[in-house]
Amino acid sequence: LFSxxxxxxxxxxxEICASNQIEILWTSSKHNLAKAVKKWPIVSAxxxxxxxxxxxxxxxxxxxxxxFMACCRIADHVDQPSFFA
Structure with missing residues (x-):
């Protein structure tokens, strides 16, 4: 229920961010985010x-x-040979 x-x-x-043209950048982990902003040990947001x-x-x-998003879209269709023809 909580999740x-x-x-x-x-x-x-x-939705609020999208309606206000605010970009959201995602990272793979709290540790990677902490490294990116040079904080220790973890950063949540x-x-x-x-x-x-x-x-x-x-x-x-x-x-x-x-x-990155363009590469993700291409990777999603890499199994379609005609995409690269």
Whole structure:
């Protein structure tokens, strides 16, 4: 029951972010996220509330996300030979 409620809450947050053009970046683990932001030992979530002064880094992160998602879409169809013809 708790996991269903948590899932619903996460879905609401994702919808709110999408409707406000707020990107969500996912990592594979709390440890990887902690390494990325140079914190120890783990980090569960981060938020960038104002990225002024870091537009280049923000745009690079968004471009990396877009490239990753494009690769995921291609990988989802790698079993279709006609896709690469």
């Amino acid at each position: 269903v409620e948590l899932s619903a809450d996460v879905d609401k947050i994702k 981060i938020a960038i509330l104002d990225y002024s002064g870091a537009e280049d880094a923000y745009n690079a992160a968004i471009q990396t996300l877009a490239n």
